[in-house]
Amino acid sequence: MKEEKSFFKKIAVILPVFNGGEFLSDSVKSVLEQENNDYEFIACDDASTDLSLAKLLELKSLFPENFTVISNAKNEGLFRTLNKLIGSSKAPLIHLWSQDDIMKPNCLTECIKFHENHDNISMSYHDTEYIDEKGEIIPNDKQDGTPTIITTSRYANISVRWGCIAGNIANVTLKRSYLNKAGLFNEDLVVSGDFELWTRLASISNIGRNPEKLIYLRRHAGQFSRNYKSIFQRIQEDIAIHKKIIGLLPNKEQKIALRWWRWKTLTSYFNDLLFLLLRKEYVEFSKLLKLLKEKNNIFKISMRWFLIRIMRLIKLDIYFYKKVLDR
Structure with a gap:
C-alpha cells in the first residue's frame, strides 16, 4: 500500500x-x-x-x-x-x-x-x-x-x-x-x-x-527607542516566568537557582533602574523601583550590583559565579 x-x-x-x-x-x-x-x-x-x-x-x-x-x-x-x-x-x-x-x-x-x-x-x-x-x-x-x-x-x-x-x-x-x-x-x-x-x-x-x-x-536605532518604554513591563512579566522556571528544577537545585537569580538577574534589573533614571523616565523608574523593593531589599540589590562591578574590574566575577553561587 x-x-x-x-x-x-x-x-x-x-x-x-x-x-x-x-x-x-x-x-x-x-x-x-x-x-x-x-x-x-x-x-x-x-x-x-x-x-x-x-x-x-x-x-x-x-x-x-x-x-x-x-x-x-x-x-x-x-x-x-x-x-x-x-x-x-x-x-x-x-x-x-x-x-x-x-x-x-x-x-x-x-x-x-x-x-x-x-x-x-x-x-x-x-x-x-x-x-x-x-x-x-x-x-x-x-x-x-x-x-x-x-x-x-x-x-x-x-x-x-x-x-x-x-x-x-x-x-x-x-x-x-x-x-x-x-x-x-x-x-x-x-x-x-x-x-x-x-x-x-x-x-x-x-x-x-x-x-x-x-x-x-x-540592530538599529528604532529598536533602541522602543525598548526603554517597555522595560518595566518586561521585568514584571519576566519575574513571574522565572518563578515558574525555578519550579521546574528538583528541590535540591532550586536554592542554588534562586541564589543565581538574585545575583545575576535581579542585579541586572538594577542596571535598568539606573538607565531609566538617567533618561529621566521618572514614572517608569518609580514603578520599577517599587517592584524591586517587593522582591528583595533594594539596598542589597544595589550592593550586589556594586560588588559585581568591582569584581569585573579585577576579573573575579566568573570565579565568583562558578565557585560561590553553585555551592
Whole structure:
C-alpha cells in the first residue's frame, strides 16, 4: 500500500508586521528567495500606520504562489497576531520571522533538516549573525557552549542565569504537535510572551539549539527607542516566568537557582533602574523601583550590583559565579 502524500508544506514562515519601515521589503524578499521551496509564507499586518500593508501586497503580486498576506482591522499586538498566523498556517514546523531581519538562503533547509534529525524536540533556535542599519556585519566573538539538546533542567538553569534562551523570535522554529499540547502564546502578556511559551514547551520536552548561523539579526536605532518604554513591563512579566522556571528544577537545585537569580538577574534589573533614571523616565523608574523593593531589599540589590562591578574590574566575577553561587 502506497503512503499517502501530504499536501502540506514542511515548514511555515509567519511574519507579524507593524510599521515595518525601510527594512520590511528586504526581510520579506529574503524568505521568498530561499533555496528550499517547500514552505508556506504568511504575513499579517497589524493595522500599521505606514505603508507596510501596501508593501506586503506589492510583494504578494510578485510571488502569488508563495506568499499570503492577511491583516488585522485594529492593532492586536504581537502575540495575538502570532497566534492568528499560527492558526492560518498548516505546516508541521513553524519558523517565526521578523520585519527587520534577513534570512540566509539556506535557513529553512537547515531548520527542516535539524528537526528531521531531532524529531522529539518541541522547538529549536539557531545561531545568528548581527548587522547594522546599512546591512554591514557587526563583529561578535562570544562563544556559546549550550548543547544541541537542552533538557528541562538544563533549560531552567540556563534561563535563570542568562534569561530568555533564544534571545529573539526570528531564530525560532516551533513544532506544531507540541504547540497543540502546550498551547499558543499567552495573549495577556505584552513583552515576554515568547519567553513564557518557550518555558512551557521546555517543561514538556527537550528543545534544540542549532549552532548554524542562519539569519542576519538587525540592530538599529528604532529598536533602541522602543525598548526603554517597555522595560518595566518586561521585568514584571519576566519575574513571574522565572518563578515558574525555578519550579521546574528538583528541590535540591532550586536554592542554588534562586541564589543565581538574585545575583545575576535581579542585579541586572538594577542596571535598568539606573538607565531609566538617567533618561529621566521618572514614572517608569518609580514603578520599577517599587517592584524591586517587593522582591528583595533594594539596598542589597544595589550592593550586589556594586560588588559585581568591582569584581569585573579585577576579573573575579566568573570565579565568583562558578565557585560561590553553585555551592
